[in-house]
Amino acid sequence: MSAVNLSNITKKFGDVTAVKELDLKIEEGEFFTFLGPSGCGKTTTLRMIAGFYYPTAGKVKFNDRDMTTVPPEKRNTGMVFQNYALFPHMTVAENVAFGLKVRKLERSKIKEKVKEVLGKVRLEKFIDRQVSQLSGGQQQRVALARALAIEPDILLLDEPLSNLDARLRDEMRTEILRLQRDYGITTIYVTHDQVEALSMSDRIAVFNEGMCQQIGTPTEIYNDPVNDFVAEFIGETNLYNVAYKDNRFHCAALGMEIQVEKPLDERLRNQELKISIRPEAIRVSDEEITGPNALRGKVKIVQFTGAAVHTLIELSKGVQLKVTTLNEGSFTYLQEGVEVVLQLPPEKIRVVPSIRERA
Amino acid sequence: MLNAEKRKTALLLVPIILVLAGYVLYPSIETTIESFQRDGAATLKNYGDFFGSKASSNLEALWNSVYISILSVLFSALIGVPLAFIFNRYDFPGRKFFSGAAIMPIVLPSLVGVMSFMFLYGEAGLVPNAIKDLFNLSKVPFSIGGVSGILLVHAYTMYPYFYMTCSSAINNIDPSLEDAAYNLGSNRWTVFLKVTFPLLTPALVAASLLVFMVSMASFSAPFLLAGGFRVLSLQIYFSKINGNLEMAATQSVILSVVSISFLLFMRWFQNRRDYRMASKGIGAHRSEVSNPFLKWTMVCLGIVAMIILLLPHATLLILSLVPEGTWTWQIYPTTFNLENYILLFKDTSIWDPVRNSLFMAFVASFGCFAFGIITSYALVKRKFIGKNLLDILVMIPWALPATVVGMNLILAFNKPTPFSFGQTLVGTFWILPLAYFVRFIPLVVRSTSAVLEQLDDSIEEAAQNLGAKWFYTFRKIVLPIIMPGVLSGTLLAFVQAVGEFPTSVLLYTLSNRPISIEIMNQLRMFNLGQAAAYGMIQVGLIAIVLFISYKFLGVKSENSM
Ligand SMILES: Nc1ncnc2c1ncn2[C@@H]1O[C@H](COP(=O)(O)OP(=O)(O)OP(=O)(O)O)[C@@H](O)[C@H]1O
């Protein structure tokens, strides 16, 4: 087991900067996730940890050892590839045994270890199958078993579930978490699926365009996003530009002063600002609500999704607002076209700097 | 910074570049230099002669080569394309068998094919004489020779290129495209013109270019059938035989220029975005022929076509059973036995050529095997500057006519060079294996590259990630996965080397006389039976190899060209 320390890493491909000045410390035994949209540099970072790319600048350390230019075969990381990368000419057992053979273990030891690991991923029955005769989920498990068998210091998973269907994905999520806890292994998980990231991780790093935007626990990232990109990328949110003057926030779109509980961080004072409020934090009613930040609007679209109801509300000047309420029975659903009253609770509003240019 | 990856790439490239420089580039350069020399002085005289009035036969030969090639493309297309349509679009009894038999010409090496055509349709051929007897004519009604003979042989041996490329293109057309056109109200003819035909165009162009190149390079057919008719590949041979190496070099350069421009044109054409089908996994849809009259006409036509197609093979087999000296003045042979085959094992002078051929083909294909693996690996999996150039250099021996390859080697190795370890190779045993090696490098590189491209990079990375060093990964992971492709290419190189005639006739010596040279000798001595028996050995080998490739290595016949 190792801690991973990336200090000031930059990776360029020609004139494309895939990763820019990344500073990151992953603790021993942690389940750490890289989350971000396509092309933001997640895979590139992971591959620098595995040793397939060397950083253009910066250092990669495992514990205190400098690994920056150590070749991949000497790093003892276990990687699970997006397409599994199973060796097609070998059986399940031979695939899992490969890394052990390279390490020159005794035959009997190898056999024992292969059995043990395949037991852990519940594939004992398939030990002598050719890998081409396995289903997608089973191949996924073989790939995991193969990576785990070498008892790696760090487990690296690059979108391991993206090729599976929804139900299998759920199942494998639990499975991966179980194995990670069992082995207590430092794990780095790459995904662009926010649900996956929020539900599995100890900590998450959110990437955008080669830069790490925020590092934190799932709740920190969801509840206290550091900027509008993070707020919008993780979960749904309502974002409006605000102007800060004399300790007040004026929102032109909503046409009112917004009251916010948390005082503004001094460092943000001179930046372009937005308020962010989650759809589920907004109170809606067809009766009068008193209190700060009350608004009026007209229900435009009601979308029923089972556990929750999403409602799109048009405020006076063509400005829209998303609201999510729990499904508490059919009598609580709003009718399209009716006038409603809304309130944005000041304690739920976050003021974030805007990093995206938007009209 | 020269990191480990770059060092490995460099290490791989060194042998590749040495071999290509020594045995492909250097010989071509020697030929070019020779073409600019006359009596030891640099001059443009040779080219002046070539294009001037002094040796008008050269220009005539160039022109003949071009027009024969164009006609060959036309005739091959006229046979191959309709056959591809009939066999892939209609279903009738025996379809499968007929479509399998339609590719039978590819098991005949060119020299053997021409030989059986002579036996069949030549001046003393079986067919014209049979007709003469049947109708009591005073002369044979027809016989092939000259242009008509060359064209007939070309059409027969080259239509499979059209047949195979069109078949696979037809099978790749998504039937729903045509259905959509019908649905929009087009009739059969418009659908064909506006939908089917444009979709086939890439395949047709590719096949045309290929046939054109192959027939520009064709040597055996003109060699045996041309009579006084001149083509460029043959002119090179005559110049060399007459000792006019400078003119032979000049002719080679001109033929090379034509061929290499075609190679570059083909690369450009194939790299262009073509109409690949977006949908996958569609089977051919064949319409059952229901009209009984039409159905049985088709079957009959199929049978007749089959007989014509297989007649050369049958003739070869029958003639190989005719012992020496039993067929002199009679019109038809009368005695049949296995003597020619038995002699192979009894008479060492008859067995020697077979042994030579097998040994030299083995050495050459082994070289291609090793060199092909390294080269394909470097070309497909490594990044380096000048890759495109290397790729072209590798394909050059494929584009160059065999006669030119032979001439290049003669002009390069008729003196000691570093690449031949200070030896004069011409006149020794080893010049022929070297020629075969050079000729068939592209074959192995292409078939290996095809499988390597299928191999995802992550497979190698996975092995590395599990702790395997590069060489271990290569041995245990990469090699086993690509082996079928490499082997099928190598086997093909082997059989082609066994049947190779043009370089053999330029470079053979008494000690390494291969089968094809012996066939030529036996023909000169009118010992047709023994020549046919040698031919049968080559045909048998090719058939076995194609069967193995198809059955065990999962290679489709159209990939074997
Ligand atoms: N080998 C390479 N050569 C050149 N550019 C590359 C290479 N690998 C990645 N890039 C570029 O670097 C950027 C980051 O790519 P990366 O693969 O890390 O994205 P990602 O976050 O993994 O995206 P995805 O979710 O689509 O997998 C992209 O703009 C990509 O085009």
Ligand SMILES: [Mg+2]
């Ligand atoms: Mg990626």
